[in-house]
Amino acid sequence: MKKVLIIGSGAREHALAQTFLRSExxxxxxxxxxxDGMTDAGLECVTISATNLLGLRDLAISESVDLTFVGNEEPLTLGIVDIFEAAELPIFGPSKVAAQLEGSKSFTKNLLQKYAIPTAKSVTVETLEHATEILQAFGLPIVFKLDGLALGKGVTILTDPIVASTYLTDLYTKDPATKLVIEEYLEGVEFSIFSLVGKNGIVTHAPLAQDHKRRFDQNRGPNTGGMGAYSPVRWISDDIKNRAITELVEPAISALTKEGTPFAGVLYTGVMLTQEGPKVIEFNVRFGDPEAQVVLPQYSGDFYDLISQLMIGQTPTVRWQNTDVYVGVVLVAAGYPQAPVKGAVVPTVDAVTPLIINFAGVKNGVANGGRVATVVAHDISATLAQKSVYNKINLLDTSLEYRHDIAYQAVNHEEN
Structure with a gap:
């Protein structure tokens, strides 16, 4: 029988663990x-940091792990795959160089421009003077992206010239060496494609997902790591999905191979459907959070088999459900994202049955971070799934906060 190591600490990793545990x-x-919220039968937590790459390698050796799956982006950009492969340990994820797709916005934009993959017009700047010049050239709204990892919160969209100028001044006052990607603002509909990429370019795609970044209902408030998501996105046609795959995803995978840095692992393509067609917003090199929590429960086959087949370059037999919509709502601590308050009581799985819940910032039964848990429900339509997930949340005894309109786009499309 097989033993799997998941690297990370959040709700995404909890969902990954549950998915692997469904394998016989x-x-x-x-x-x-x-x-501390991960208490499922067959699941063990080991307090080794996700950035302790050598400690994780030694853990995989001592525990005779059959497969390691990296959930978190930071160890990938630090080179954990290279370290595991040097020790001949099976691991699913991109190399350190290929992980620059997420680790460096400028690396990604240069790749997209070199291979003419549709994306927003952009310029990488490293001084306040250059940034101010590009701001004036691009106009408003404008998008600022910090070059390195920012835990899903490195993007700022501004519409006011004074606020934009102040943002740049503050940024370069704090760190004159800041590397910043400035992009034109794209109008359209946003959705996410998750592609599982194996050896020799073998690739398969999960159902589409759409997440909700803004903190409050009606997309108000600051950007967060994600307040909820739903999947599949039925109102995005198969034609649009296939066009995004053939024009964005496949060319990016091919480009990395041509650059001598072939990609393996999870490729997350953030897509904006504009009037000119689909364009790349960003690439990530792992499952999104909270998208993983609504995508992974849809896999009805053996996920261990799927990943194992990809890793040896074998075309897998994939089994994604096609009857229901899954809606996930993230429960957060008061004050999130600016100053989350610790100590709120975390609801237990036994409180509502049946209940899919994935835990994140939990320690000793109380909230220990910003995003604390994701509650997931599913039904034959987005409307029914949305009602179901909020009915379940209403039964939970908790002071944790959440948005009340997750999946509103899908519900609106069903009602209109």
């Missing part, structure tokens, strides 16, 4: 470091 081959899933 998998008896144990170790999550490092995990969190």
């Amino acid at each position: 081959q998998v008896t144990t899933v170790i999550v490092a470091p995990g969190n």
Whole structure:
């Protein structure tokens, strides 16, 4: 029987662990470091940091792990795959160089421009003077992207010239060496494609997802790591999905191979459907959070088999459900994202049955971070799934906060 190691600590990693545990081959899933909310049978948490690459390698060796799956982006950009492969340990994820797709916005924009993959017009700047010049040239609204990792919160969209100028001044006052990607603002509909990429370019795609970044209902408030998501996105046609795959995803994978840095692992393509067609907003090199929580429960086959087949370059037999819509709502601590308040009581799985819940910032039964848990429900339509998830949340005894309109786009399309 098989043992799997998941690297990371959030709700995404909890969802990954649950998905692997559904395999009849998998008896144990170790999550490092995990969190105190992960109490599923067969799941073990080991308090090794996701950035302790050598410690994780040694853990995989000592525990005779059959497969390691990296949930978190930081160890990928630090080169954990290279370290595991040097030790001949099976691991699913991109190399350090290929992980620059997420680790460096400028690397990605240069790749997209070189291979003429549709994306927003952009310029990378490293001084306040250059940034101010590009701001004036591009006009408003305008998008600022910090070059490195920012835990999903490195993007700022501004519409006021004074606010934009102040943003740049503050940024370069704090760090004159800041590397910033400035992009034109794209109008359109946003959605996410998750592609599982194996050896020799073998690739398969998960159902589309759409997440909700803004903190409050009606997309108000600051950007967050994600307040909820739903999948599949039925109102995006198969033609649009296939066009995004053939014009954006496949050319990016091919481009990396041509650059001598072939990609393997999870490729997350953030897509904006504009009047000119689909364009790349960003690439990530792992499952999104909270998208993973609504995508992974849809896999009805053996996920261990799927990943194992991809890793040896074998075309897998994939089994995604096609009857229901899954809606996930993120429960957060008061004050999130600016100053989350710790200590709120976290609801238990037994409180509502049946309940799909994935835990994130939990320690000793209370909230220990910003995003604390994701509650997921599914039904034959987005309207019914949305009602179901909020009915379940209403039964939970918790002071944690959440948005009340997750999946509103899909519901609107069903009602109109």
